[in-house]
Amino acid sequence: MNNALTPKDSDVMLPGELPDPHVMGGHHPAQIPPTRHLSKKKKAAIIVRLLLSEGAHLPLADMPEKTQSDLIEHMTDLRLVDKTTVTSVIEEFLSELQDVGLAFSGGLEGALQLLDGSLDPAMISRVRKNAGVKVVGNPWDTITGLDPQRLLPVLERESAEVAAVLLSKLKVSVAAELLGKMPGPRARKVAYAVSLTENIDPDVVDKIGRSLAEQFEAQPVSAFDEGPVERVGAILNFSPAATRDDVLSGLTEEDETFAYEVRKAIFTFANIPDRVDPHDVPKVTKDIDQAVLITALAAATGELEPVAEFFLNAISKRMAEQIREEMQTLGKVKTSDGEAAMNSIIARIREMEGAGEILLIAEGED
Numbered sequence: 342m343n344n345a346l347t348p349k350d351s352d353v354m355l356p357g358e359l360p361d362p363h364v365m366g367g368h369h370p371a372q373i374p375p376t377r378h379l380s381k382k383k384k385a386a387i388i389v390r391l392l393l394s395e396g397a398h399l400p401l402a403d404m405p406e407k408t409q410s411d412l413i414e415h416m417t418d419l420r421l422v423d424k425t426t427v428t429s430v431i432e433e434f435l436s437e438l439q440d441v442g443l444a445f446s447g448g449l450e451g452a453l454q455l456l457d458g459s460l461d462p463a464m465i466s467r468v469r470k471n472a473g474v475k476v477v478g479n480p481w482d483t484i485t486g487l488d489p490q491r492l493l494p495v496l497e498r499e500s501a502e503v504a505a506v507l508l509s510k511l512k513v514s515v516a517a518e519l520l521g522k523m524p525g526p527r528a529r530k531v532a533y534a535v536s537l538t539e540n541i542d543p544d545v546v547d548k549i550g551r552s553l554a555e556q557f558e559a560q561p562v563s564a565f566d567e568g569p570v571e572r573v574g575a576i577l578n579f580s581p582a583a584t585r586d587d588v589l590s591g592l593t594e595e596d597e598t599f600a601y602e603v604r605k606a607i608f609t610f611a612n613i614p615d616r617v618d619p620h621d622v623p624k625v626t627k628d629i630d631q632a633v634l635i636t637a638l639a640a641a642t643g644e645l646e647p648v649a650e651f652f653l654n655a656i657s658k659r660m661a662e663q664i665r666e667e668m669q670t671l672g673k674v675k676t677s678d679g680e681a682a683m684n685s686i687i688a689r690i691r692e693m694e695g696a697g698e699i700l701l702i703a704e705g706e707d
Contacts, residue, residue, distance in 0.1 A: 379430070386415040387422060387430050402479055480550035481510050487557060489515050490568065493522055495553060496531065505534035506541070506549050570599070574606030579684050581677075585609075608691070608701075610637070610683040611644065614651040617690065621699040622655035629689055631664075633682045639668040640679025 379387070389412060392399060401409060484492070484507070492511070496504045496519055508516045508531060520528050573592075577585045585607070592600035608616060617625070626634055634652075641649035653661040674682075693699045 379426075380415075382411055383415050383419060384430050384433070386412060386419055387427065388434055390416060390419075391427070391431070480547070480554035483554045484550060484557065485511060485515075489519055491557065493519055495556070496523060497527065499553075501527075501530045501534040502537070503549055503553075504531045505538055506546055507553065509535055509538055510546075510550070570602045570606050573603050574608075577603070577607050578609060578687060581680055582609075608687065610641070610648055610687060613648050613686075613690070616701045618699070618702060619651070619655040621693075622652060623657075624699060625686070625690055625693065626652070626656060629686060631667075633685050635664055635667045635671060636674055636678055637682035637686055638664065639671045640674040640676070640682065 389399065389401070401412070404412075489511075492507065496507060499507070508520065511519070520532065523531065577588060580588070589600060589604060592603060638649040638652055653664065656664075690699070690701075694701050
């Protein structure tokens with residue numbers, strides 16, 4: 342036990358209290374429990390002090406503000422606690438823990454967090470809306486865990502000061518990504534507002550966080566896991582080239598901005614040299630049927646010829662020579678067969694990326 346709590350074997354001394362004449366000299370009558378002088382909150386303060394002194398990490402910030410305030414008050418009131426009292430408090434605490442079978446804390450929101458991933462997200466959203474559940478714990482933990490794309494509209498519509506606080510709470514890489522997606526004048530205004538947050542009151546930051554978190558909680562749950570850009574991009578990834586070009590031309594006429602985002606989301610055979618690390622090519626080709634690989638590379642003519650060379654230069658010289666011979670033997674490949682083989686390779690790359698086996702290079706990254 343850490344002796345920092347027990348400078349000497351004195352009894353519990355609370356401000357405004359006199360030592361009990363029956364317990365002078367450190368001798369407690371057997372019938373008087375040494376913790377009788379202490380309320381439950383003071384006992385809790387002793388346990389917290391003891392755990393902190395032993396290096397334990399306690400998520401005290403998740404407690405209600407009133408509980409945190411009470412804890413500070415009682416830790417301030419307590420001065421010296423003798424070994425016998427500390428031992429009794431610990432034994433009482435452990436006894437209560439042993440009697441507990443399960444703990445359901447956090448009320449309705451705590452229950453919803455426990456069930457997250459097991460229930461229908463739409464059901465959870467309706468329950469929150471009907472009950473008017475408020476965000477509990479640290480709201481910034483909720484916000485920083487969201488998809489950055491959900492944060493961008495908030496950065497664009499909220500005041501520059503609120504946007505600056507939000508930006509300051511995000512990881513630097515995420516903040517930089519979002520700042521780059523804002524229009525120039527707005528980005529400059531928000532960046533300047535960050536310089537004004539140095540002396541902002543923590544309570545104000547907490548209130549901003551709770552307000553934003555409640556806005557996100559109030560947003561309706563999407564029926565789809567991905568946004569429209571990602572869904573259209575995924576469909577066009579595996580569409581014939583002629584269909585893809587035709588759809589993109591039509592999208593450009595209807596909504597140029599949306600078409601631009603879809604083009605960025607598309608990952609086709611032609612994008613492989615720019616998005617796949619050459620060192621990962623052997624991993625990609627390892628599980629692909631060689632006949633499929635040969636068909637795809639043989640079909641990669643004209644503008645796609647650099648893709649075939651990218652593959653052949655990234656694998657062993659012996660294997661590359663063997664594949665070149667097979668490609669010459671195969672001759673001209675039907676367009677439909679070539680596109681099917683290319684899509685098989687794209688699908689494998691996507692599978693490996695999703696499994697964390699490879700990491701695609703971000704568009705525009707050197």
